[in-house]
Amino acid sequence: MLKERWNDTAGGFHPASASDYLPEPHLREVQLRRLRAVVSRAYEHVELFRTRLQERGLTPAAIERLEDIQQLPFTVKADLRDTYPFGLFASPMSDVVRLHASSGTTGKPIVVAYTRDDVEVWSEVMARTLACCTLHRGDILQNAFGYGLFTGGLGAHYGAEALGATVIPISGGNSDRQIMLIRDFGVSALCCTPSYFMHLIERANDLGVDLRKLPLRVGIFGAEPWSDAMRGHIEPATGIRAFDIYGLSEITGPGVASECSAQDGLHVFEDHFYPEIIDPDTGAALPDGEEGELVLTTLSKQAMPMIRYRTRDITAILREPCSCGRSIRRIRRIGRRCDDMFIIRGVNVFPSQVEAALLTVEGTLPHYQIILTREHGLDQITVEVEVTAEVFSDKVRALEDVRARIAHAIEHILGIRVGLRLVEPRSIERSQGKARRVIDRRNA
């Protein structure tokens, strides 16, 4: 059985992946047992959680079935800020072996903690993630996620080692060296943010390195939303298969969910992270298949359990069995976050909608930036798009035509007028990590 699954079309099989195939009744049993334990742990050690339960007249004994989770209060990002730095820890510092923190772009950073067991679970789910992305022992993984306070680098690193793959801990940045190692070391898999990979494609092109001719066969992309249209661009240009992975520091880091060889939704490692979908406005639980905000509960986390954490990511749970054979449920690819959304002239806009529009116009690359300004009290949206060799022409008319087609595609999707500015190639800042797509100058 094990041998059959080894490196088959469902992805390289590793003993850790066994939990991906648990029969559903068994899986639900594991989830319920773990849920009860984690709720008790949080109740006992985390003051905020205990107070909230008491206010509702609840105790951990209220959890008799999995559905009872819906009685529990949500945890939100502000809770992590309000209890900064260590207020949500459920383990004494003597049991904590690792701390990570967010960049804190909107105020104080959020801090997350891991016990030795937590690091082990994290390594396991990341090994399962990489196995989902068809990696196995013998693969050489170049890990271009940033190492440091960001969870991406170390998360992927531990996972790759747990899987038995060879990991190159190059971290983010220094694109020329990235490309040199991909070529010289015969790298077969690369992980980084999708926007950084777009930059590497460009740079490889400049250096005359044809990625299609190298052993590189898999790209593992996460930490920011990216679209199927972008995959449609990346895969033929590089000859790799591009997989989407999902995670967030508050829950563990990368390793919460991953695409498999079917590339049709992301399997949630739900024996450790229990997924729910709620209506973001009312907080009501939604049935599988319906779109809403993803809420996650860490079922086995010790140092910092998260109960019903609101991710702000919009998706749906797919209940249909996946062709890869895994029994754990999938979520639809996340194209948007409640937080990314901006409102302009009363219209809700997600950057992913602009990207989707751009990719419908032939020859445009998704190097773009959205700039919001206010003129005479009226909000204006301007999209800057870099000119590429494919669309550039020596004729003014042809370029005006490209400009109009892009503007039209965006206006068609958003339903509002946008300003469209063609800008010089490479004039939009390239990110080494998460891309900054929206610049809001309305209150500047």
Place this chain on the structure above:
Amino acid sequence: MNEHMPLKQLSIFLENRPGSLRPPICALAEEGIDILTLSLADTTEFGILRLIVQDWDKGRRVLEQAGWVVTVSEVVAVGVADRPGGLAEVLAVLEGAGLDIEYLYAFALRDEDKAFLIFRFDDPARATSVLRGHGLHVLDITDLLRGSA
């Protein structure tokens, strides 16, 4: 008549803002590439710089390496006497043949009383044969460098 080499023009995209023209010109200068003539088309948003340089292939490499998107297009250079009516004669020929001009620019060599017209057509080969058929001088890069019409 010598073997005629089609004349290549380089074009690059520029944003319409102060200072955007200098960097590409400097990049060419640093590599010792001589510009014979140029034209700058501009709109409120962007500009297109079109260049005829001595060695177009090297010029393209230099500009691309410096990060510009470059297109190479074939243009037709015609030499006329620098006097009133010189251009009108050429235009009459083109009109008679139903050839559409996409755009054109010109430069003159004062000490030789010669003017050079650079035309962009959709079908440069046909335009070249029409112009030659009417006895006009279609020039290649060597001719332009010599400055002889």
